[in-house]
Amino acid sequence: MIYNRNYNWPKEFLFLYAFLLALTYSPVVSAHVGSSGVIVQKQAGKYQLLISIKPPDVVPGTASVTVFVENGRVSSIGARPIYFRSGDKGAPTHDILTPTGQNRYEGDLWLMDSGSSSIELSIDGPDGKQQVVVPVMAVATALREMPEGTGFGLAAMGLLLVVMLITIIGASNADGIVAPGQAPPAKIGRRRLAGMSVGLVVIVLILAGWRSWWNSTAEDYRNVQLYRPTPIRSSIQVADAQRQLTIQFDTTGFGKDRQKRRPLSYLLPDHGKLMHAFLVRMPGPSSAGLDAFAHLHPNRRDTLTYEATLPALPGGRYLLYADVVYRSGFAETLTDTVDVPALKTAGSLPGAKVASAAKPSDIDDSWLVAEPMGVKAGAENVPHLDNDMVVCGKPGASVKLADGSTMLWMDKQSQVLEVGKLYTLKFAVADAQGKAAPLEPYLGMGGHAVILRSDGTVYIHLHPVGTYSMAAEGSLVGRIADTARTFHYPNAVQFRDSIDTYIAKLKTMPEVEKNKLLAAAIPGMSHQMKTNNMVEFPYAFPRAGHYRIWVQVKRNGQVLTGVFDTQVNEPLL
Missing domain, CATH: 2.60.40.10 (Immunoglobulins)
Incomplete structure (x- = not known):
């Protein structure tokens, strides 16, 4: 240890x-x-x-x-x-x-x-x-209650120790006045009782002090150490046939509660973006859910506010997951729900808002509206976008992409996956003729994946190198190389302005040059595949349930998104 x-x-x-x-x-x-x-x-x-x-x-x-x-x-x-x-x-x-x-x-x-x-x-x-x-x-992420049996056991042992200690104190106070070979005096009983009484008072004071310390420590743990994600407020405004998503950090209580504070001026870009926001439509009266998906990169308007133009997503209530990384390397996922208003199609009403007029605010934004998540009747353990083929003798799945190519889920070990087991999720892209379709870097890497449990309680943004943030690793590697015992933050305004300048520069660069710059900023992140039409992601599903997986790659300058469903069960004993 x-x-x-x-x-x-x-x-x-x-x-x-x-x-x-x-x-x-x-x-x-x-x-x-x-x-x-x-x-x-x-x-x-x-x-x-x-x-x-x-x-x-x-x-x-x-x-x-x-x-x-x-x-x-x-x-x-x-x-x-x-x-x-x-x-x-x-x-x-x-x-x-x-x-x-x-x-x-x-x-x-x-x-x-x-x-x-x-x-x-x-x-x-x-x-x-x-x-x-x-x-x-x-970070501390759990509160635990002592099991009832353990509590009774510890209480019994504590009581026994207290009784033994009081008895020892009383015996020491009384028996110490008796010389060897002499009969005990008549007052020895009173001395023993007095010693036990004083011992009891001292022990009670000690236990009261310990209990006060413990309650204070527990309260500090609950209110200060226990992690709570930074709250955000998200909303949609409609103007000029555009729906604008606004994400604002809620700084209520920052001044009084240090547990809530975040160095919001010291956000780092992760593979070129300050924030990666994912929207997934929830089930509703007119939707089976998890059918509409968007990967957006909101622009920073000021320290607390980020904005992005919504693409042609259908209306409804959406889950929002926003990933950010701080200068310390601390990575955080911010969550919220947001109601997206539906936009009418052209010609339906005079002056109607036109969904097709929506223009993304970031060139790397992507979205997809696919088949809703669900299970066919009589196939409760075989999701309908999964296990529709066999690849090299193993279960596989395939889905058509927007450009006519096909994405295949390769090398599945079984139709139903197991909780806690390490998997390498492999995906390949073939063109309309069935030949390997070369992939291009997407934000400096081979691809991205988002995995979401059907109830939204499990979410992860995956990269080919794993489940962690590239910017977090770079920040921590740089800190380890620093010989200073403590770290001093630079001027907040200058730091924020330098990051904004860097991101603005990235947006004006040609795609090839941008990917080279991003790759140079994250050395050691190269994860080259033997064939350039494949991408893979390591992951272990933390809970049993029904999962949807969105896999994003880039080909011929277009971001393509494949969607797969899978069932994850507890391992068989």
């Missing part, structure tokens, strides 16, 4: 504190909208690694680290947590992971404080030494 050497507490105390804290609360929230684990698949030198990190939901707590060496000869793998705030100088030494199988290494690391952090892996072997930094958000 590792603990941060900034703390001088013994490990036994840390374990007891974390144990009691974990028993005292009940789950109420989940990080990254139901997908708290971090999965990374990347090349480091000659090593191809698949990394899974499960952060604790109570801090202090231990993060579970698993590394699969898919390629390369490894002798040992070390791991250590590094916080953005303290950097490399304030981090502990590496802990050696334990080999648990062929090319598999595991270990647990203590995360002692909340905040933006990372796990640094040090790989050593005949193929050289490499380091990999994986962003991990060390």
Whole structure:
């Protein structure tokens, strides 16, 4: 086990504190909208690694680290947590992971404080030494209540200890006046009773003080340490046949509650965009739901306000997920629901608003209206956009794209997937003649994917390298290289203006040059496929249920979106 050497507490105390804290609360929230684990698949030198990190939901707590060496000869793998705030100088030494199988290494690391952090892996072997930094958000996301049986057991043991301690104090006060071989005096009983009474008072005062400290600590945990996403207010305004989406950070309580504060002037662009907003239509009276989808990139109007022109989406109530990254490397998904008004088609009424007139505010915005999510009668475990073909002897799925090409879901291990199992979701694109269709970079990478559980409780924005933010990794890698013990933020206005200038420059650049610049800004993110018509994403589904997957690639300058459904069940025992 590792603990941060900034703390001088013994490990036994840390374990007891974390144990009691974990028993005292009940789950109420989940990080990254139901997908708290971090999965990374990347090349480091000659090593191809698949990394899974499960952060604790109570801090202090231990993060579970698993590394699969898919390629390369490894002798040992070390791991250590590094916080953005303290950097490399304030981090502990590496802990050696334990080999648990062929090319598999595991270990647990203590995360002692909340905040933006990372796990640094040090790989050593005949193929050289490499380091990999994986962003991990060390935040408390759960409240737990002590089980009733455990509470009764601890209360009984505590009462026994109190009685024994009072008895010992009384005996010490009385028996100490009796010399060896002498008969006890008549007043020994009174002395014993007086000693026990004083001991009882002292113990009661100690327990009262401890209870006050514990209640204060629990209240601080509940109100300060427990993570709560930054609230946002989203709305739609209609003007000149355009529907404008406005997303505004709600800063209510920022001045009084430090838990709510966010450095909103210090947002970082993630593969060229300050915000990635996803809209998905919810089920309603006229819609089966999850049929309309949009991937938008709102422009920053001011520090608190972001705006985007809506594409030709049908009206209805939509789920909104907005991804942002702060200068510390802390990545956050903001959620809301928004009512999108329907726009009438041309010619229906004089002066009618025309949906087709909508022009995207960002050239990289994309959207799709597909078949609603649902299950055919008699095929409850076989979603209708899934398992319609067999690819190389394995279940597969296919869907037609907007340009006439076909996207195929390759290498599915089974028709129904399992919770918690690491999958590499592979997708290929073939043209109308069935030949491999070369893909172009989309925002500097091979593709994007969004996975959403049917009830909206699980959401993830995936990249070919995994479930984490590229900007977060870059920020944390830069902080580790910084030799300063503490980090000092630059001037807020200058920082914000420099980011806005950078993004404005990206918008004017030709596509090829823009992708080169984005790729240069995220070294180590290259995830080249053996064939250039394929893209893959590592992921483990966190809960059983019915999921929809949107896969986005780019071809001939056009963003293409394929949509697939799948069923995920609990693993069979």
